[in-house]
Amino acid sequence: MPRIDYPSLIQELIRQLRRMPGIGPRSAERIALWIVQRKEAHADQIAEAMIKTISGIRSCVRCGFFSEADQCAICSDPGRDAQSLCVVEQATDILSLERSGAFHGLYHSLGGRLSPLDHVGPEDLRIDSLVRRVKEDQLQEVIFALSLDVEGEATLSYLGDLLNLEGVSVTRIAQGLPAGSGLESADELTLTRAFNGRTVFRP
């Protein structure tokens, strides 16, 4: 006798939900049933928000942060200190730093870090556009806020040498962030301290 399961539409919904980060089989089933059984779930609104977000959000052409226009809210704000640029690994790091209030300049997300083991080389990161900004935007200081693990250090070393040749002041945020965990997990006070205690990068 065939085993009775949910109708295939519900099974497919569960399968799709399971693809989301942090959603296991139990949670996927619970969410799917909530969507199907509860009117107040308004799942059509959830679906609409997902579709609108996918088509309406892009990466800022200058810094790589999330944006609804070509340039994000930070890059198009004339009140920012346009002479300081903070280089981070991921667009989400920008939000961590913004929330800390430690920095009022502009950002540049690399979209990752150098990692030979994972086959991530300079050509895979937003390095050309970084060098272009340093050359064209008359920056005074480039501050690196990268992870303090081996790959973060290798990325800093490579880019620090590259940007020193351009005659801009290259600094790095102070130690004190948890190694390997990125900026996301650091609290605001730690980020502010790391920023204020930044040091000059020496090759």
Ligand SMILES: [Zn+2]
């Ligand atoms: Zn931007």
